[in-house]
Amino acid sequence: MRILKSRGARMATAAVAATLVVTACGSDRDKGGDEGKGKDTFVFGAPGDPSSLDPSLASDGETFRVTRQAFEALIEHEPGGTKMVGGLAEKWSSDATGKVWTFNLRKGVEFHDGDKFNAAAVCANYDHWYNLKGGYQSSAFSEYWQYMFGGFAKNEDPELPKSNYKSCTAKDENTAVIEVNEASANLPGAFSLAPFAIHSPKSLKEMDKQQATAEGDAITYPEYSQKPGILAGTGPYKLKSWNKGNKEITLEAFDGYWGDKAKVKNLVFRTIDTEDGRRQALQAGDIDGYDLVAPADVKTLEQAGFQVPTRDVFNLLYLGFTQEKNKALEKLEVRQAISHAINRESIVKTQLPEGGKVANQFMPDTVAGFSDKVTEYAFDTDKAKSLLKDAGESGLKLNFCYPTEVTRPYMPAPQDIFESVKSDLEKAGVKVNPKPMKWNPDYLDATKTGACDAYLLGWTGDFNDGFNFIGTWFAKYDKQWGFKNDKVFDAVNASSKVVDPAGRVDAYKAANEAIMEFIPGVPISHSPPSIAFGKNVNPPKVSPLTQENFAEVSFK
Known part of the structure; x- marks a missing residue:
């Protein structure tokens, strides 16, 4: 991940409050008390703010941590590992040249807004990215597209490379064929990336109505990417709210999800930008987990009964x-x-x-x-x-x-x-x-x-x-x-x-x-980064790619 992935990420221009007040999440979260019985909200302490609710405009890990719960790509990674497995595509293959990629899509998948997932939706997304214009052609917004697929249908900057993306064809309802001009080591890996998660056709139509600007060091994100309401994916959670003042993003379980349903109804990501702040919030019971545990805190937390799994080095x-x-x-x-x-x-x-x-x-x-x-x-x-x-x-x-x-x-x-x-x-x-x-x-x-x-x-x-x-x-x-x-x-x-x-x-x-x-x-x-969870949490499998699926989380 750029920076993720971290690989220079771009962040929102609107300033957010620099001081965090750690508070309990509210009555929904606290049902059942310390035992976790009946709790329907999982609160995770993130070390930084996301930049956008549209992953295609981002390149930072904190954005992808959130959007990965709501949007899915054609290919995913096995839980806890780096092996690629089926996502929205059950199977995929390429021809001998590595230029033609065929995706056999899952059937019966719906977007959060009711749109139907099919090959036409896949092609609408890839064609949308290929046809980006204006400020969207700045690497501030399309860094991943440019790294993985090159330029655009009509490059507005002569320094942009020729696009390696050629076309996407809906061969039938459940078969999408993506062609590129040259074989690339980026494929098929690019098809697994959070920035290329699939949005609903309704979302794309609304997204196309808004523009982003990038002039020098100043960038302005489109409004749709800064608040829920327009964007819809196919993931186990759907976007609900983004309270920038309290540095919180809330997602809600999607009842129509095609796979294993989320085990906890509400998922909250709360930015706590210091290691001590995150640790203290977990110890106080204000959050249920947090990432990037300070090395000196690992044994202290484990001895107190908290769970602190360590990811593999990647x-x-x-x-x-x-x-x-x-x-x-x-x-x-x-x-x-x-x-x-x-x-x-x-x-x-x-x-x-x-x-x-x-x-x-x-x-x-x-x-x-x-x-x-x-x-x-x-x-x-x-x-x-x-x-x-x-x-x-x-x-x-x-x-x-x-x-x-x-x-x-x-x-x-x-x-x-x-x-x-x-x-x-x-x-x-x-x-x-x-x-x-x-x-x-x-x-x-x-x-x-x-x-x-x-x-x-x-x-x-x-x-x-x-x-x-x-x-x-x-x-x-x-x-x-x-x-x-x-x-x-x-x-x-x-x-x-x-x-x-x-x-x-x-x-x-x-x-x-x-x-x-x-x-x-x-x-x-x-570095092998550690991630911590509460005593009453059944945690997800931790990922060397930092791609944890929080739909796996439940309370003991």
């Missing part, structure tokens, strides 16, 4: 550079120096949960394509100083951005990690100018538009394929990095076009080796 934290913002960063020796200056082992030992790993490339070793031959940059302050001197940058200054009011799966304590990196850089002679920014919307907008010399971000994989990691950042020029290197771009793109699985893995390894030779950023660590 993410990356990195230090990003914006080379065009600070020309010194265009020098390879400077990027190498910064890489040698950071004590990543210390960050893993002091800041991450047990099981965290030092990263030496831009994907975890659990993904096929991980190479054991990449150039490595061992912690060496003296070498960092020497490289800076050789580059004529002994007095290097960096405007270093870091996020506040948030916790991420790959970054449990952003300020603490920032302070650790800052200290390392200063020991190597780099002058750091701290730039703390609120995660929503300031930080994500600043990093995406290339406003920071250096910054901390990360990524949780959307699906288990190497291109979903390295292709996210290094398949083409991106303002966020300001990095231009045809050798790297060519290696990454070549890997995505290899149809043979074994050959593709070898190509990923070669791409990783090229990336680390030119070190456009510094991969720091991989």
Whole structure:
């Protein structure tokens, strides 16, 4: 997930209250008292605000955590794993070229607004994304479409690539055929992504009446994406309300759901942007679960009887550079120096949960394509100083951005990690100018538009394929990095076009080796994020993709 997925997400422009008042949820939630008997509301403490109720306009994990409960894609992932399984499509297949994808759809599925799900609805959605215009063509709103399918039917920006999407045909009521121009490593994984969840035809008609704007750093979301009422999916829950003042989104169980019905009637996501705040709310009984447990809190909670399962490692934290913002960063020796200056082992030992790993490339070793031959940059302050001197940058200054009011799966304590990196850089002679920014919307907008010399971000994989990691950042020029290197771009793109699985893995390894030779950023660590639940909760299966299905939740 960009940032998710986290892979630079976009957040809503409207400001929300920065101070959270933790309160009990209300009489519905409290029925039955501590035992949970009769409780019909599950409250989950999220570490950040979502940006949109329309997942196709988002690229952040907090949006997808919510929308995934209400909207479904053609393909899903098995509970608790990364294997792709049937979603709205029971089966799928491609031809030998990898360009024609056929989906055999589920029968008897209805949208929340009463519309019927069928092949025509699938094609209406993909054609809607393909025909986006105006502000919607900004990566602020269509980042995932652009990464997965390229440009649009009519590109309004000459820098946009040609679209790889060709067409969608409703072969019959329950068979949709999607064609692309070239085989891609993004497929079939893209068909499983939250941004490509299917909306009802009625929703699409109303969505087409509204516009979004993206001018410079300022973006304005369409009204329909900021309040329930128009959007309808097929998921086990449907959108009910979004109280931005109280930082709460409420969903209600959908009685007409085609699969296993949600076990709890009401699902509430409440933003609590500090680790201590979420832990205290769980301990007080104000919430029933929360994500991104601080490593130091895991044993404390478990000893008190709370449930704290840990997800498998499937993410990356990195230090990003914006080379065009600070020309010194265009020098390879400077990027190498910064890489040698950071004590990543210390960050893993002091800041991450047990099981965290030092990263030496831009994907975890659990993904096929991980190479054991990449150039490595061992912690060496003296070498960092020497490289800076050789580059004529002994007095290097960096405007270093870091996020506040948030916790991420790959970054449990952003300020603490920032302070650790800052200290390392200063020991190597780099002058750091701290730039703390609120995660929503300031930080994500600043990093995406290339406003920071250096910054901390990360990524949780959307699906288990190497291109979903390295292709996210290094398949083409991106303002966020300001990095231009045809050798790297060519290696990454070549890997995505290899149809043979074994050959593709070898190509990923070669791409990783090229990336680390030119070190456009510094991969720091991989973290196994923990998630906590109340003593009286039967939790869902936890997902390495952070794709928990809250319809599985019940009370003991």
